[in-house]
Amino acid sequence: MREKEKAIGLLDSGLGGLSVFRELKKQLPLEQVIYFGDTAHAPYGEKSDEEILSYVISIIDFLLEQEVKLIIMACNTATAVALDKIKKRYSIPIIGVIQPGAQEAVNKTKNKRIGIIGTEVTIRNKSYEKIIKNIDPSITTYSNACSNQVIREMEEQSLSNENKIKLLLKECIKPLIKSGIDTLIWGCSHYPFLRKYMEEEIGHNTVLVDPAQATVKEARQWLVQNDLNNDIAINKEDIFYISGNPDLFARIAQKLLGYSPGKFLKPFNYNY
Ligand code: DGL
Numbered sequence: 001m002r003e004k005e006k007a008i009g010l011l012d013s014g015l016g017g018l019s020v021f022r023e024l025k026k027q028l029p030l031e032q033v034i035y036f037g038d039t040a041h042a043p044y045g046e047k048s049d050e051e052i053l054s055y056v057i058s059i060i061d062f063l064l065e066q067e068v069k070l071i072i073m074a075c076n077t078a079t080a081v082a083l084d085k086i087k088k089r090y091s092i093p094i095i096g097v098i099q100p101g102a103q104e105a106v107n108k109t110k111n112k113r114i115g116i117i118g119t120e121v122t123i124r125n126k127s128y129e130k131i132i133k134n135i136d137p138s139i140t141t142y143s144n145a146c147s148n149q150v151i152r153e154m155e156e157q158s159l160s161n162e163n164k165i166k167l168l169l170k171e172c173i174k175p176l177i178k179s180g181i182d183t184l185i186w187g188c189s190h191y192p193f194l195r196k197y198m199e200e201e202i203g204h205n206t207v208l209v210d211p212a213q214a215t216v217k218e219a220r221q222w223l224v225q226n227d228l229n230n231d232i233a234i235n236k237e238d239i240f241y242i243s244g245n246p247d248l249f250a251r252i253a254q255k256l257l258g259y260s261p262g263k264f265l266k267p268f269n270y271n272y
Pocket of ligand 1: 119
């Protein structure tokens with residue numbers, strides 16, 4: 001197989017990576033995607049750093065066996081904990097969502113007050129804050145962890161308890177809006193799909209940053225610079241390897257995207 005025709009690997013703790021997948025299909029429609037959703041271990045937001053790192057290593061080893069040409073870590077929590085360590089371990093290029101998302105928020109803010117919502121692990125690691133401060137020390141950041149229950153409602157209950165999700169998100173966002181932020185980073189890949197539950201709280205004056213857009217832009221630039229962007233239609237189906245229940249994932253994915261994006265399989269030879 002020509003290098004250019006190899007797939008892009010995408011990993012997430014579960015469904016959230018579909019927000020990055022959706023963006024990949026917009027910006028790089030000719031690329032095949034091999035997606036790994038680690039639903040057997042989600043939510044990552046309630047796991048230790050050591051556990052998350054070991055899950056990510058197993059997933060990357062699995063994706064390398066599928067001969068992908070680039071890996072995108074769509075999961076903020078995995079990026080916060082594992083990206084730096086993983087980059088030292090592997091030679092394949094790996095792009096995380098936090099640096100591109102932070103840069104995008106810095107470009108967008110006018111009043112230099114940026115809010116960040118994410119899992120407890122992401123917020124505890126302060127990855128967004130550190131990068132933002134590094135780019136512009138005069139920016140103030142306000143962050144809050146949203147309940148892991150939000151992720152469970154999405155992964156396990158197919159978003160059926162709408163009022164509960166709304167309430168949990170309200171609790172998480174309200175203090176940030178009160179702080180006078182003009183920009184809010186969705187620091188969890190699942191949140192872009194929950195937009196309608198947040199809108200009332202956020203209002204029209206806050207710019208929402210979905211790191212997926214800037215992340216895929218970075219991936220596109222890397223592929224073009226290295227002459228690895230696929231430029232012919234190869235019509236290969238996208239594949240979703242799901243460590244938990246592939247049928248459940250397929251059903252919710254269809255609901256979130258509005259179409260069935262590919263085939264859903266249990267990963268083989270996968271060590272977890
Ligand atoms: N998808 C993960 C993220 O972007 C979080 C969800 C989880 O806790 O598993 O941070």
